Amino acid sequence: MSKQAKQADSEIHEDQLLNFLVNRLDEEVSLTLANNAEIDPEDIHEVLVGATADGTSISTLCNSSKESPPANTILYHLRTKFEPERLERVANKPLRRDVVELLPEQVEVCADLHLRSYYGDEDNTEGLYHSEAKRGTTAFHAYATLYARVKNKHYTLAVRRLEDGDTASSILAEFLGVLDGLDTGVKAVYLDRRFYDSKCLTLLQAHNYAYVIPIIWWGETIQQELSEGWSRVIEHDLTGKLDGHSWTVEFSVYIDCTYLNGRYDDHGVARHGYAADAPFIETPRDARYHYSKRFGIESSYRLSEQAIATTTTRDATVRFLYVVVSLLLQNVWRYLHYEYVATPRRGGRRLWWLARSTRQSIPHSASIAVTSRSSWCWS
Template sequence: MKSEDQLLNFLVNRLDEEVSLNLANNVEIDAEDIYEALFGATADGTSISTLCNSSEDSPSANTILYHLQTKFEPERLERLANTLLRRDIVELLPEQVEVCADLHLRPYYGDEDDTDGLYHSEESVGPLRSTLATLYARVRNKRYTLAVRRLDDGDTASSVLAEFLGVLDGLDTEVRAVYLDRGFYDSKCLTLLQTHNYAYVVSIIRWGEAIQQELSEGWSRVIQHDLTGKLDGHSWTVEFPVNIDCTYLNGKYDDHGAARHGYAADAPFIETPREARYHYSKRFGIESSYRLSEQAMAATTTRDTTMRLLYVVVSLLLQNVWRYLHYEYVATPRRGGRRLWRWPYKEFVNMVRRAAWMALAVRRAVPANRPPDDRFYR
């Protein structure tokens, strides 16, 4: 990349090519102005209002927020988000990939009267807000977001998984295995995985006395387990192998120093419980993507779930673009694989931030009530 403004142009063009804001002819701003402020606030970790108030060439913050709130409907935003996230990234996927899905749940601490439409988790007593499901491809220890889904009241883990499996079915690459967190552990999800014939590893929940007993005694082993599901008055039973991995470290876990981890695992390359635990640990990299999002996400106090989802999508898009540009334009092609030169995500975000500041003419000086003296020069 030759300059920082090229990074901002790349991001703005990605949104402008996929999203049509259909602004009126008498509007004094264009879509590029809106997107520059959106990416600038995301990279700066501040709100659009704060960024615009400190900028000389930026449109009014109210104007930008109005267009963002009125032009993005929840269903349209999710479709556009998944198109944007997968754009360019599919070119980097090898012939065979491993994918991970995650339910990111955040507790709601507001008034109970305002909980209509919020997703309820079966593992939680109260309702939850800002609940997202994300689908990632894992390639050479890099994580590419393939899809994101906001959960509302009435959604289930199986309905989300069905959408994600549809995304995987549409890829031109083979899925080696699917790694799911414990939020997807139920009879419907396991049935879906078996129906789509995907190899999988799912962390189990201690539901029922039988599995609780199995996870409280014995050494590493593989057992057969089953779950019963019900739908429209019909019930069925799904059977699957459970790999129980027993880890011993004196003084770390309990009085006996043993911890047992259970995984519903059905994959041809997994032969032992230790291998099931090792392969499942690959999905832990998802948490680093959430940490990167905290480094670059627009701040807001709005309760509008669509706007909050938009900010999350833009944050995830920044990560995908960084990884794509790092591999395609920064890494050096060579025999045996490209050489990835060091380009930290924080540096990439800072470059986008500075480009947005220049484009919006962010204030770089403050008025003084008297001229600066010699201490301000060198």
């Protein structure tokens, strides 16, 4: 069957997509402006969405049209009208608002921690996240994302900005709370290696979620296990401490060995260890296979960089706002495409590229033009 025969008749143009997103922001993120303000909240949201979709800065977008609001006015409101705590509270509601109905009865979820290096003034790092040195700095713009993986498509369910005092276990506790509140079941939770510690493993066991986490070579015992032998399953434990009390969490480690002559060590053997507890994982190869599927698509935060407003600001709240809108744009695109365009077929609907068109304007008072992006192919 030809591609044209399989494709649905309907199309979604960028003006429809972006207007839908602007309406979502207007509904969920209320802004209070002065009575004599020359712009309204919708203008701010339209410029914010337009810059995100176009992958450009607020200043560039505003300066491209004589009828647009002044860039300094928009940037002022972005810095002053979005309180950090309130933004984090309301950010996740629009992310989940539409996509939860697209989730199957059992869903696989992934969680990532992302650190973006900060190289600014060392005395001006309030609101940033400090961690061990990486790429010449210990200060980072840091974010955590929780997303569902459905037939090689992903839907972001939650995003969280990290600050000093946040730990992997505190973030995981929040994300597990999100999962507990879903109407769908959770088949398994796939976490990146930063979640490998005694507290996170204890949380997963307490919530009775199936999980897979790559292990870190902590301690002589596990280092020895991962430096010799062939594929096998071993029992391991980690000790945690909290408020003077200690406990031990026990779990299975699946050690999978791969061989490729001359690529790894002198014997050509690479050993991958995974802390795992899932009914569908019986062998080390199962653990590695299922965990590797989380990389079948880009992680949610890395994928968001395909369409995100650019900026040089050091304001952590503004940068987080850009991340939220970028992730929301992806979710809205998949939701609208699935509901109105995607072609039903065996194995799941097929999502098509967003149709490219000539420059169109989002219909609002400023008439800011938004260029369609060929990178909008999130399938």
